[in-house]
Amino acid sequence: MQSNSQQQLDDWVSGKMTEEQFQPVFAQNWSYDWRLYRDIFIFARDNKIPLIALNVPKEIVVKVSRQGYKALSKEEIKNLPPGTNADLNNTHTEFLKRALKHRHCATAAWR
Structure with a gap:
């Protein structure tokens, strides 16, 4: 669920x-x-198990996919999880590049 749906999740539970x-x-x-x-x-509601809306709102995902991370306003960035950035030169990304290098879904951008 998107993070901006937390109140509805709370109301549901x-x-x-x-x-x-x-x-x-x-x-x-x-x-x-x-x-x-x-x-x-239903189980979560009936047993009062808290549900947490963790997903970034769709509008932000679409904006970043079309315009890049730098297109986000300061307010939009403030509402993202701490440490979120667009650094593609990190250990996780390098692992993914190596893992996908020889797969059919790899593109020139990943090589």
């Missing part, structure tokens, strides 16, 4: 939202069929 009210929230966050995840969400 606390029983303030019906299933009919929550389904559109789920649909806005995920393209998966509600029926595949319904039992998990």
Whole structure:
């Protein structure tokens, strides 16, 4: 779930939202069929298990994918997890480059 949906998740777990009210929230966050995840969400609600909205909002993901990280405003960056940046020269990225180098999905940009 996107981080800007945290209040709706809290309302769901606390029983303030019906299933009919929550389904559109789920649909806005995920393209998966509600029926595949319904039992998990019902279990969390019935047992008061907190749910945490960890995903970056779609608008930010789309903006970065189209315009790059530098297109984000200071306010948008402030709302990202601490340490988030666009550094592609890090250990994790280098590992991915090596792992994908010989795969069919590798492109010239990864080589």
